[in-house]
Amino acid sequence: MVLAGTAATTQGGITSARIAALRQAEAEAFRKARPKSQAKLGNGMAGFLGGVPMHWMTDWPTPFPILVDRARGATITDIDGNRLDDFCLGDTGSMFGHSPAPVARAIRRQAGRGLTYMLPSEDALAIGPLLQEKFGLPLWQIATTATDANRFALRVARAVTGREKILVFNGCYHGSVDETMVRLKDGKPVNRPGLAGEFRDLTRATKIVEFNDAPALEAALADRDVACVITEPVLTNSCMVLPDPGFHAELRRLTRAAGTLLLIDETHTISTGPGGYTRAFGLEPDLFVLGKPVAGGVPASVWGLSEEVAARYGAYERTKEPGYSGMGTTLSANPLQFAAMRATLEEVMTTENYAHMEHLARRLDAGLTAAIGRHRLPWHVARVGARVEFICAPGPLKNGGEAEAAHAPELEAAIHVALVNRGVLIAPFHNMMLVSPATTARQVDLLISAFGDVAGKLA
Known part of the structure; x- marks a missing residue:
């Protein structure tokens, strides 16, 4: 959230200068790792309004969309060969993993x-x-x-x-x-x-x-x-x-x-x-x-x-x-x-699959919460079953008005790109992470580690 009286220089307790510096550095790293994607998408996709098949593809905070080669289970691989542990999972459309x-x-x-x-x-x-x-x-x-x-x-x-x-x-x-x-x-x-x-x-x-x-x-x-x-x-x-x-x-x-x-x-x-x-x-x-x-x-x-x-x-x-x-x-x-x-x-949609998802989501919730506490950030984590979100504001939130005020778009965008560069994809719109039946404990631990690293750089 932007704090009153600070000329909009702070989001989620982090200065705008630090957010901008992180986002610039991570954007450069993203581009460097994806020369093929940049060549194909840097000027938009031919024949599509706005250069994309669906307008919200431009809402991803990465410098350009990730051009996917294949997805399986809980991973996505782009055309440059970068492998991402996928916690976005099509913003719930692939909540049970890619191509079960x-x-x-x-x-x-x-x-x-x-x-x-x-x-x-x-x-x-x-x-x-x-x-x-x-x-x-x-x-x-x-x-x-x-x-x-x-x-x-x-x-x-x-x-x-x-x-x-x-x-x-x-x-x-x-x-x-x-x-x-x-x-x-x-x-x-x-x-x-x-x-x-x-x-x-x-x-x-x-x-x-x-x-x-x-x-x-x-x-x-x-x-x-x-x-x-x-x-x-x-x-x-x-x-x-x-x-x-x-x-x-x-x-x-x-x-x-x-x-x-x-x-x-x-x-x-x-x-x-x-x-x-x-x-x-x-x-x-x-x-x-x-x-x-x-x-x-x-x-x-x-x-x-x-x-x-x-x-x-x-x-x-x-x-x-x-x-x-x-x-x-x-x-x-x-x-x-x-x-x-x-x-x-x-x-x-079996009881066994949901038990696996719930177990690892609890692990993710605890790990993110510990990282936030370790770096003394005014953030919190919310969870409903296998769906976990980190929120760059104190919580818990009580209603939609508080949720809107808690949104920190520049900060969240910087974190998102930084996580991608560390091998993890989360939902671009609301810091959402899903655990699927195909997700492993190793992937959850990597996300926790990546998040802690990014939080440390910001804090």
Whole structure:
């Protein structure tokens, strides 16, 4: 965080001059180690807007993106032959490692049988019961991204309640769902800054309060005009914010009292365990969304409904005018997704794999915390299952407003590039590190050592 009265010269307790010096030195080392990548990417990739296939590839703090040659398990190798222990893992998309063997086998098998045909395959027969068993809700649909799944689930919520508004928590992340692109500024709801081409006041149909603030939530629901509260169990796409004891129980009580549905988005918190945070902590959502790793890296997502919501939606369907529902995309629920998802649910998302992930994540948490303490830095570490984040501010954080204030972009960028130069890749946007079933203790120890070395240079 930038300290008041210091002319923005300090982030996370480190002077801007020291941060700049580290970043410059590490940028030079990065370039020197990647002459082939620089030659191919230094002026951008031909034919792509902004020089990259997806605009956020330019958000990596490295001087240019890493051009990947191959990835396997928990490692990435670039075209210059640099090998990185991967703790980013596709920002959760490859949380179970790159190309898990059961998923790779399923993809090869399905590739010879057709990739999409708008009809189910035999793998689909197994997936419904697997989703019921894993996550608890009885009825499911398949989509391609968690953004789509959230959109569709919110349509159902509005349909069955007859209400227009939704409620989100400040600092939330639900993909690129328009209605969730709001924030609190000076205590007032506004559109998030930087939205491209947005011409609407998104706060007209969206209410927003701080996470962990049950009284504010109760007040916002009092008008009984909110169709659905959509939330992550833990705020993750900022500096991580854990729920206060009892907050989720209050959230469920208050939504039920107001006739409001509750949607739990587990796309990041699936790091908690085989059934996500929902199963581990006994949450009772009306709607449930999971994307990113559910098919082992093949683009896929799922959304589930309770019996009550499904029955209400069935009644709605019988009375609404005929026509397109606005839900569903042509390539969703294709047989490649079915094959990869079945393999992931049956053979990858196992209790044994999660136990390995949890064990090493605890080791990583302890090691990073010790390094921070050793160098007397005003930082802290947060963890939800196999997902670990270091935060360059004191903690724990209580809400999205505190998480935004804790963000130290220049400092975090310098640390990220320095870790890459020491053989470790972490997520570029929020200091996130994931432990996969393929991750080894040696890799965790290397990350702890690299982090301690960088922290020492800064401190």
